[in-house]
Amino acid sequence: MNDAPAPTRSEPSKLQRKLAVQIAEFIRDNDLHDGQLTELGLAEALNVSRTPVRAALEYLAGLNIVAPSGQRRGFRVTATPAALAELTQEAAYTDEEEALYLRIAADYVRAGLPEQFSEADMMRQYGVARGMLLRVLQRMARERVIERNPGYGWRFAPLLRSMESHDGSYRFRMVVEPAALLEPSFTLDGAWAARTRRAHEAILAVPAGKLSMVRFFEVNADFHAGLAACSGNPFFHEAVLQQNQLRRFLSYAWELDERIAESCHEHMAILTALEKDDRDWAATLMRRHLDLAAREKPPVIRGPAT
Helix, strand or coil: CCCHHHHHHCCCCCCHHHHHHHHHHHHCCCCCCCCCEEEEHHHHHHHHHHHHHHHHHHHHHHHHCCECCCCEEEEECCCCCHHHHHHHHCCCCCHHHHHHHHHHHCCCCCCCCEEEEEEHHHHHHHHHCCCHHHHHHHHHHHHCCCCEECCCCEECCCCHHHHHHHHHHHHHHHHHHHHHHCCCCCCCCHHHHHHHHHHHHHCCCCCCCCCCHHHHHHHHHHHHHHHHHHHCCCHHHHHHHHHHHHHHHHHHHCCCCCCCHHHHHHHEEEEEHHHCHHHHHHHHHHHHHHHHHHCCCCCHCCCCCC
């Protein structure tokens, strides 16, 4: 009845994020991908008290990295190595680096950046030091947003503006994501489903024009990746994680519109079908949801407004 802890999971403190990254690195470094974790063991290993460890584990559970094991104060690792790597990479970025990434994304989507550029160009435009700029550019390169020119400078990946790649991505997702729901090994994680439903309800409660596109994308991405993880087939999960990465850059800078509320309701309808164990209907709803989403194209693909 008391939903008070939910904001903590959705809006973690800097300490919780930092500790969550340390736990993820601990899992990775000790090859605990199928292992068990305890608050006491992590507190001793990381030399911190159990209270912040508990909060960090709850945050990681919300990201589908770990899940309660049923044992006292215990958690089991549920993330694939790729999901763990994505968390440790992204969470390590500073607030300033994240802000620069978002500024570049917004400017690119609004056609405010050329297709090719040099580091000196970006340093002048954004007034940042070369070291910070390079870290952001390296992140964008890992996400396949940009690539190095053969001789000098950088260029945005052609797929960002390609109608064919946009449509191809959604056609791929319309094959993969409904199929993940029909896998024989599919088991809905009830705790995760409850958390993601609350996250969607929280988005719907935000007044018009006040919602962060970053927040919406992260909830959206977690929904699709979380369902793929429930399939029990790591190949589906890896495919959805890759698609999330490819669409993150453009999605962060989209203008908010009525599709956000529609998308949230469509997601919750899929959850409802799964909670009723009607996976055939859930797969049909997922295919319809992706078909509708495919029609919403970012400005760089739609072209300038007329």
